[in-house]
Amino acid sequence: MIVHRRIRCADSAYANGKKDEDKGVDPITVGIGVLAIGYGLFSCVMRFVKPSMFKKLEPMKEKYGAGAGNTIHFVFYVLIPLGCGFAIVIAGLNGVSFFGST
Numbered sequence: 001m002i003v004h005r006r007i008r009c010a011d012s013a014y015a016n017g018k019k020d021e022d023k024g025v026d027p028i029t030v031g032i033g034v035l036a037i038g039y040g041l042f043s044c045v046m047r048f049v050k051p052s053m054f055k056k057l058e059p060m061k062e063k064y065g066a067g068a069g070n071t072i073h074f075v076f077y078v079l080i081p082l083g084c085g086f087a088i089v090i091a092g093l094n095g096v097s098f099f100g101s102t
Contacts, residue, residue, distance in 0.1 A: 022093025030092035036085030043077045 046053050054073065061069035088098075 026092045026095055026097045028092075029096060029098045030089050032098060033085045033088030033092055036081045036088060038085075040078050040081035040085060043081065047074070048080070066101075 043054075047057075051057060055071050056075070057069065060073050063069065078087060
């Protein structure tokens with residue numbers, strides 16, 4: 001029985017470094033990731049160009065102080081969208097779908 005499993009593994013495409021089911025790229029998931037990256041970059045640029053555009057930034061600065069308010073806002077509106085966007089793009093390129101199996 002163990003020999004049988006070894007033979008099946010050696011004969012499969014997985015043994016050659018390929019998945020048994022190559023799903024390809026999911027363009028919807030990649031698009032969602034690109035939008036998240038775009039939002040993160042837009043937020044990063046606008047923080048320096050026109051910070052008055054962010055309505056929640058000033059209340060955060062008042063409540064937590066200038067440094068902590070800026071840091072919290074930067075993390076939630078720049079870093080998290082960028083990180084999630086890159087992760088979503090990578091997942092989409094590996095065939096993962098946000099809207100079910102394709």
